[in-house]
Each structure stands twice: as C-alpha cells, then as structure tokens.
Amino acid sequence: MPTNSTLEQAVVLLSGNEAIARGAYEAGVAVAAGYPGTPSTEIIEALVRYPDIWVQWSPNEKVALEVVIGASFAGARTLVAMKHVGLNVAADPFLTFCYMSTNGGTVIVSADDPGMHSSQNEQDNRQYGRMARTPVLVPSDSQEAKSFTEAAFDISERFATPVILRSTTRLSHGRSPVKLGVRKEAARRLAFERNPERFVTLPAHARSWHPRVEERLDALRQFAEDCPFNRLEWGSKEIGFVTGGVAYQYVKEAFPEASVLKLGLAYPIPRELIRRFASEVRYLFVVEEGDPFWEELILAQGVKVAGQGVAGPCVFPRVGELSVEIVRSAVKEFLGAGSASASAGDRQARAGKGAAETVSLPARPPVLCPGCPHRGVFYVLAKHHLIATGDIGCYTLGAAPPFNNIDTCTCMGSSIGHALGLEKALGREFSRRAVAVIGDSTFVHSGIAPLIDVVYNRGTVTVIILDNGTTAMTGHQGHPASGWDARRQPAPRIDLEALCRACGVNDVQVVDSYDLKAVERAIKAAVAREEPSVVIARRPCVLLPGMRKPPIRFLPEKCIDCGACFRLGCPALEKNGRRPRLNEVLCTGCLMCVQLCKPGALIAQEA
Amino acid sequence: MVEVTSRSRPERIDNVVIASVGGQGGILATRILASLFLNQGWEVKTSEVHGMAQRGGSVETHVRRGQRVHSPLVPRGEADLLLALEQLEGLRYLPWLRPGGLCVCSTERIAPVSVTLGNQAYPGEIRETLGQTVGTLVWVDALGIAREAGNVRAANVALLGALSPFIDASEQEWQEAIWADLPERVRAVNLAAFRMARELTTAEMGRGKA
Numbered sequence: 001m002p003t004n005s006t007l008e009q010a011v012v013l014l015s016g017n018e019a020i021a022r023g024a025y026e027a028g029v030a031v032a033a034g035y036p037g038t039p040s041t042e043i044i045e046a047l048v049r050y051p052d053i054w055v056q057w058s059p060n061e062k063v064a065l066e067v068v069i070g071a072s073f074a075g076a077r078t079l080v081a082m083k084h085v086g087l088n089v090a091a092d093p094f095l096t097f098c099y100m101s102t103n104g105g106t107v108i109v110s111a112d113d114p115g116m117h118s119s120q121n122e123q124d125n126r127q128y129g130r131m132a133r134t135p136v137l138v139p140s141d142s143q144e145a146k147s148f149t150e151a152a153f154d155i156s157e158r159f160a161t162p163v164i165l166r167s168t169t170r171l172s173h174g175r176s177p178v179k180l181g182v183r184k185e186a187a188r189r190l191a192f193e194r195n196p197e198r199f200v201t202l203p204a205h206a207r208s209w210h211p212r213v214e215e216r217l218d219a220l221r222q223f224a225e226d227c228p229f230n231r232l233e234w235g236s237k238e239i240g241f242v243t244g245g246v247a248y249q250y251v252k253e254a255f256p257e258a259s260v261l262k263l264g265l266a267y268p269i270p271r272e273l274i275r276r277f278a279s280e281v282r283y284l285f286v287v288e289e290g291d292p293f294w295e296e297l298i299l300a301q302g303v304k305v306a307g308q309g310v311a312g313p314c315v316f317p318r319v320g321e322l323s324v325e326i327v328r329s330a331v332k333e334f335l336g337a338g339s340a341s342a343s344a345g346d347r348q349a350r351a352g353k354g355a356a357e358t359v360s361l362p363a364r365p366p367v368l369c370p371g372c373p374h375r376g377v378f379y380v381l382a383k384h385h386l387i388a389t390g391d392i393g394c395y396t397l398g399a400a401p402p403f404n405n406i407d408t409c410t411c412m413g414s415s416i417g418h419a420l421g422l423e424k425a426l427g428r429e430f431s432r433r434a435v436a437v438i439g440d441s442t443f444v445h446s447g448i449a450p451l452i453d454v455v456y457n458r459g460t461v462t463v464i465i466l467d468n469g470t471t472a473m474t475g476h477q478g479h480p481a482s483g484w485d486a487r488r489q490p491a492p493r494i495d496l497e498a499l500c501r502a503c504g505v506n507d508v509q510v511v512d513s514y515d516l517k518a519v520e521r522a523i524k525a526a527v528a529r530e531e532p533s534v535v536i537a538r539r540p541c542v543l544l545p546g547m548r549k550p551p552i553r554f555l556p557e558k559c560i561d562c563g564a565c566f567r568l569g570c571p572a573l574e575k576n577g578r579r580p581r582l583n584e585v586l587c588t589g590c591l592m593c594v595q596l597c598k599p600g601a602l603i604a605q606e607a
Numbered sequence: 608m609v610e611v612t613s614r615s616r617p618e619r620i621d622n623v624v625i626a627s628v629g630g631q632g633g634i635l636a637t638r639i640l641a642s643l644f645l646n647q648g649w650e651v652k653t654s655e656v657h658g659m660a661q662r663g664g665s666v667e668t669h670v671r672r673g674q675r676v677h678s679p680l681v682p683r684g685e686a687d688l689l690l691a692l693e694q695l696e697g698l699r700y701l702p703w704l705r706p707g708g709l710c711v712c713s714t715e716r717i718a719p720v721s722v723t724l725g726n727q728a729y730p731g732e733i734r735e736t737l738g739q740t741v742g743t744l745v746w747v748d749a750l751g752i753a754r755e756a757g758n759v760r761a762a763n764v765a766l767l768g769a770l771s772p773f774i775d776a777s778e779q780e781w782q783e784a785i786w787a788d789l790p791e792r793v794r795a796v797n798l799a800a801f802r803m804a805r806e807l808t809t810a811e812m813g814r815g816k817a
Contacts, residue, residue, distance in 0.1 A: 011645075012645075013638075013641055013642060013645045013651060013653075117656045118656075141652070141679075169656065170654055170679050170680065173654065173655045173656065174652060174653055174654040174655075174679035175638075175641055175651070175652065175653040175654075175679075176650075176651065176652045176653075176676070176679070177645065177650060177651065246678075246679070249677040249678045249679065250677070250678050252677040252678075253677040253678045323678070323680055323682065324678045324680065324682045325682050325683060361695065361698060361699050361730060362695065362719045362721045362722050362727040362728075362729065362730070363665075363719065363721065364628065364663075364664055364665040364695070364696070364699075364719040364720075365664055365665075365719075365720065366629060366662035366663055366664030367662060367663045367664070367720045368662065369630070369662055369663060394662060397662060400720065401720060401721075401724060401726075402724055473662075566723075566724065566725075569720065569723075569724065570723075571663055571717075571718070571720060571723055573723065574718045574722065574723040575722075575723055575724060575725035583717070583718075585750065585759055586717070
C-alpha cells in the first residue's frame with residue numbers, strides 16, 4: 001500500500017484490511033495493537049508501514065485491547081484488530097470498556113469469517129455490539145472500509161463509546177479501488193488525568209456508568225435514523241431488501257432494479273427508517289451474512305420480513321457465505337412459489353450442494369508443508385500411538401492423514417487445559433500415553449496459564465511446544481518469543497525454557513525437530529515421568545527466508561520398496577506403487593525422510 | 608512449450624477465476640492482473656482466501672472488471688477466463704467457466720495428499736477433458752518456461768505471459784503491473800518468463816490461423 005504523500009488523492013486498489021489501516025492512518029490513529037488471525041492479520045501489517053504510529057503485536061487479543069484502552073484513556077485515537085474469535089478472548093475488557101467510555105476514539109475491528117475458510121466457528125460479531133450496547137459499522141467494499149473506519153473514530157468520540165467495525169472475509173481479502181486522502185494530524189493533547197471514578201472499575205463506580213450506557217444507546221438510536229451510512233436506494237417497489245456488508249453487493253448484482261435499504265450502521269438499527277421502507281414495498285427481504293440479526297430486530301418491532309426463517313419463511317441459508325447465485329435463486333424461488341417456502345433444513349442442505357458436485361476429484365486440503373519441522377514430531381506421536389490434545393495453528397493439520405494425530409482442539413490455548421482435564425477424569429495413567437501440543441506463538445498467547453494450572457493442580461501432563469520461531473499459520477508474524485517485533489525489528493526474546501521452569505516445570509527438554517531419534521527419545525522420557533514435562537521441539541519454519549536446502553536425491557536402484565519414507569506423509573514424496581516419486585520443486589531438503597530410509601535410496605545432495 | 612487449441616475466441620475477459628495450490632503464487636498473479644485492469648481505468652474487485660489455504664491447499668481467487676462491479680465473487684458458470692496454475696485445480700474449477708470461455712492451464716502437476724498416500728488416483732486426461740469442454744485452451748509448460756528464464760518460482764508470471772495475447776493491453780502496461788507487485792530482486796526473471804510465454808503463445812496462435 002502506498003505511503004508516499006505524493007499519492008494523496010490517488011485511486012489505488014486496496015484490500016479491505018489495507019483500507020481499514022489507511023482509514024485509521026488518515027484519521028490520526030496513534031496506537032494500534034492486535035494478535036494475528038485470518039482474515040484480520042493484514043490490518044496491523046499495513047499499519048506498520050506508517051512510521052508515526054505505534055503498532056504492535058500483543059501476546060493475545062485481551063492484552064491488545066487492554067493496551068489500546070490505556071492509550072484511549074490518555075486521549076489517543078486507537079485501533080485494535082482481531083479475528084472474530086479473538087473478540088471472545090478480549091470480551092472481558094471489551095464489555096467493561098463499553099461502560100467506562102472512551103476518551104480518544106477507539107475502533108475495534110472484528111474480522112468475521114462466514115464460511116469458515118480458516119476458523120473454528122462462524123460467529124457473527126454484530127451480536128457483541130448488541131450485548132455491549134456498542135455501535136457496529138459494516139462496510140461493503142474497500143472504499144467504505146476506509147471511510148467507515150475514519151467515521152468510526154468520530155462516532156466513538158462523539159458518543160464516548162468504542163465502535164466495532166465488522167469486516168468479513170470477502171471484504172478483508174477482497175480488493176477494490178480506494179481514493180486516498182491526507183492524514184489528519186492529531187490536534188489533541190495527550191495526557192492522563194487521574195479520574196478513578198471514570199477509570200477504575202469498582203462496583204460503586206460501575207453502577208453509575210450503566211445508566212449512562214443506556215442513555216447513550218437511546219442517543220445512538222436517534223443517530224441511526226440520520227446516519228449517512230444508512231442509505232435508501234429506491235427502485236421498483238415490488239421487492240425491497242434490507243441488507244449491508246458484502247451481502248449488499250450480492251443483492252445489487254442479483255436484483256439491480258429492486259429497492260434497497262443499505263445498513264452501514266448494523267447496530268443500533270434505524271427503526272423509523274425501516275418502518276417507512278417496509279410500508280412502501282410489496283415484498284420485504286432481509287439479506288445478511290451470519291446470524292438473523294437484523295431479522296430479529298426488525299421482527300421485534302412488528303414489521304414482517306422474509307429472511308432466515310426466525311418467525312416467517314426461511315428464504316436464505318443460516319450457514320456459510322452468501323453469493324449472487326444464492327440470493328438470486330432464493331428470492332426467485334420464494335416469489336415463484338407464492339410465499340410457500342422450504343423448511344430451514346432443506347435450505348441448509350441446498351446451500352451445501354455446490355461443493356458436492358466436484359466430489360469425484362481428489363480433494364486438496366491444506367497439509368503440513370514439505371520440510372515442516374512439526375512433521376517429525378507427528379511422526380513420533382503416530383509411531384507410539386500417543387493421544388494428542390491440540391491447539392490452533394499449522395499443527396492442527398496433524399489431524400489430517402497420514403498422522404490423524406490431533407484428538408481434541410477447541411480454541412487458542414485449549415491443548416494443555418484439555419490434557420489436564422482428561423487426566424483428572426481418567427487418572428494419571430492417561431498422561432502416560434498422551435501429550436498436549438501447542439505452537440510457540442499460541443503458547444505465549446494462552447498456554448502459560450494452563451501450564452501453571454497443570455503444575456498447581458499436580459497434573460503430570462507432557463506439553464510439546466512446537467517452536468518454529470514465528471506465528472506461521474497467519475503468515476510469519478513475530479511474537480514475544482520470536483526475537484522480532486511487528487516492524488521486523490529485533491525485540492527482546494522471551495526464553496521459553498526459563499519461562500516453563502519458572503512456571504514450576506522441572507523437566508524441560510529442548511530438541512531439534514528434524515532429529516527424529518532425539519525427538520523420539522525426549523517424548524518417550526517425558527510421557528513416562530509422573531510429573532509435568534515440557535519438550536520444546538525447535539526448528540525454524542521452513543517457509544522463513546533461507547530455510548530451504550537443495551532437494552534430496554532418490555536412487556531407485558537402492559530402493560527396496562519398504563515404504564518407510566511414506567510414514568512422514570511428505571507432499572514431496574508421491575506414492576508410485578511401493579516406491580516414492582520425488583517432487584524436486586516441493587522438496588526442501590529437510591532430510592527427515594533420509595533418516596527413515598535404511599537402504600540409503602534417499603540421500604542428501606552432495607554440495 | 609505452449610499449445611493452443613481453439614474453437615472460439617473469447618470476446619471479452621471481465622470475469623476471471625484463478626485456481627492454484629497454496630504456495631504457487633496464485634494470489635500474486637491475481638494482484639498483477641487486477642493492477643493491470645485498474646491502470647487501464649476499469650473498476651476492479653478481487654477476492655482471495657488465505658489462512659489454511661496457504662499450506663498446500665486448493666486456492667481460489669477471483670478478479671472482476673467492468674464499468675461497475677458489485678460482487679467480488681464471480682458467479683459459477685460466468686467466468687470468461689479460468690487461469691489454472693495446476694492441472695487438477697483447472698479441472699476442479701472448470702464449472703466456474705462459462706461456455707466458450709478461455710482456459711489457460713499449466714502442465715504442472717502437484718499430487719494432493721490423498722494421491723501421494725496412494726489412496727486416490729490423480730485424474731488422467733485432464734488436457735483432453737479441458738480441450739473438449741472449453742472454447743479455447745492454452746496449455747502451458749509454465750515451470751519449464753520459468754526454469755529457462757532463471758527461476759521456477761516465476762511460473763505464475765509465465766502463465767500471465769501465456770494469457771496476455773488475449774487481453775487488450777500493451778507489453779508496457781503488463782510490465783508496469785508486474786513491477787508494481789514484485790520486489791526489485793525478482794523483477795528481471797519474472798519479466799523474462801512473462802516475455803517468453805507471451806511470444807510462444809503469440810507464435811502458436813499465428814500457426815493456428817495458418
């Protein structure tokens with residue numbers, strides 16, 4: 001993204017995430033924090049390109065928001081970016097911050113992932129706005145992503161509330177033209193003025209805040225009626241749509257002639273405007289990606305709408321993403337059938353049908369990369385039939401064939417807590433055949449507290465920290481144990497070994513993930529012990545610069561067709577009957593397969 | 608090597624679907640194409656999927672241009688161009704191509720994990736299937752061209768070279784788009800791969816007419 005001031009007023013192609021960053025920059029944001037998570041990651045990465053903003057990766061979303069709250073107390077404009085599930089981690093400070101009210105404008109970006117392209121659920125974070133009484137803005141293209149972000153700071157300061165900017169995958173990772181503007185240099189004096197009644201959450205203080213929050217919501221409801229981001233687009237009055245976000249684009253393409261009420265402010269909704277719109281059109285549809293959020297709010301004021309079937313016909317699916325085709329066919333079918341409609345179950349079944357048509361082709365799910373240092377660990381876990389509680393990161397892919405070796409996974413940091421819970425339910429013997437696996441970034445994010453829990457509650461869990469030195473899944477961001485920061489500058493490195501020992505773990509081993517024998521020895525020893533153990537399997541991610549080595553060589557005359565090399569499941573070794581076919585473009589020269597090939601048919605390339 | 612089989616020339620390329628395997632550079636190809644269209648004064652929208660898809664998974668991106676573009680996604684069966692960086696992915700996204708559309712497909716073959724493990728077979732005769740279905744098929748040894756240009760990683764840009772004769776844009780315009788989206792150190796190699804593929808395709812199309 002251009003940062004050069006000569007490009008002001010230029011029209012450039014930006015992703016939604018880059019546009020959010022640009023909007024924050026132009027609005028004079030001073031402090032930004034986040035934790036990487038698809039589809040939100042590039043917001044912080046884009047902000048890094050502007051030198052006069054403090055930008056950081058935090059250990060997790062809760063900490064990121066707390067940093068931003070502190071900066072807001074000082075009067076700074078602040079932004080915090082996270083994926084939808086990140087707001088669950090940050091929910092504790094978030095809901096109280098909404099009581100405390102902002103000083104400097106605060107934008108909380110929630111990048112939702114309908115369709116779960118890279119997420120464990122598809123929660124709709126407009127709901128958090130309703131729970132916290134916080135305005136939610138929903139841009140529908142990159143230009144709006146920029147202008148809504150700028151406006152969000154103003155709304156935040158005007159109503160002294162944080163503002164949620166809800167993006168979705170197709171906005172965050174879509175690109176469309178954006179007109180650049182200039183940065184409003186902050187004409188604000190930053191200072192912290194002591195005011196415990198405002199900044200300290202004692203029940204006595206908080207009690208006086210809640211009524212103010214309700215008053216604020218009434219003011220926001222009035223604001224919604226006149227908010228320029230809620231737009232009436234009159235067309236034929238036969239069909240009217242209430243929609244917003246990317247769904248608006250699908251509606252405009254599918255029914256260019258229809259009337260549309262586009263909600264840019266998702267919460268609170270403009271009740272009067274909706275009533276007026278509803279009274280003028282014959283059929284009223286609500287098209288929204290995610291929950292029937294607007295549908296419920298509109299029904300609650302006695303207006304009849306067709307949407308996801310909350311209290312009327314089920315026209316649109318409740319699951320997955322929308323598309324032009326889904327909107328077009330659903331509305332036509334509904335009108336054609338004269339308002340008789342399919343059951344919600346039918347609707348969901350049909351939504352999934354597109355994917356089924358190509359089912360005869362071999363699927364191509366994501367896999368551990370060739371040369372991935374986690375592969376050796378999973379090879380050992382599979383060889384010894386160890387149960388593995390898992391976590392969020394590349395290594396969740398250990399659940400896929402040939403390892404099939406992740407047995408549980410809920411959220412960031414879940415592996416260690418699950419392992420302790422299983423041990424408490426099943427007895428210590430369980431931990432003699434089980435391990436908890438967690439990445440280095442995830443361990444710092446939310447693995448430390450459960451490790452302390454294992455020690456404190458006398459568990460005997462073995463934790464394997466898969467330390468590849470980066471947050472690899474989201475594209476190689478730094479974290480407190482990586483040694484570099486958000487700007488790729490050297491940063492103090494948290495010593496994981498010392499940290500684990502300080503948590504009370506006496507048995508801490510460090511091994512090279514590529515050294516299969518060493519990994520096996522360490523894990524066998526660790527699970528055998530009747531005390532908490534940590535094995536740090538360390539080797540930088542193979543996708544980091546300089547990690548690739550020349551491909552290995554395959555000597556077919558030495559191959560005895562034993563098939564041992566396939567146990568690694570490396571994508572660079574294709575099964576050709578009982579012997580491997582080496583893909584030299586994919587091979588990274590990690591030499592793990594060389595260690596498994598007894599007859600020496602797979603060898604390192606001579607220098 | 609480039610081979611062109613044509614039953615009908617595509618009259619417009621407004622909707623593009625790019626199919627690739629994570630790590631091949633499908634997203635970069637998407638950005639270059641989008642930059643080219645934007646510089647030509649079109650409204651452009653793209654859509655990509657990241658995250659899990661980076662790890663050797665199937666990656667699908669969309670590019671749309673027009674006077675006014677709403678949805679960032681190309682509806683199924685409405686793509687004018689299917690650009691496939693890998694054979695099987697070409698076959699997988701074939702339903703997105705409209706009848707008579709253009710398919711530019713790399714001969715590169717990357718076996719999915721079910722195939723490397725020997726549980727499923729890599730489909731045979733992909734070239735024949737595509738040739739019989741699409742309006743125009745451009746079948747490109749993109750890896751070979753990129754290797755000759757100096758770096759196999761330029762295969763994605765080589766495919767753009769093979770596609771370029773079908774888009775109304777000068778070599779200068781292409782060069783600007785490629786340079787804008789690539790770091791300095793790899794520009795020369797990529798431009799060389801682009802030019803080689805562009806020339807091979809143009810020559811092949813000339814032969815087809817004669």
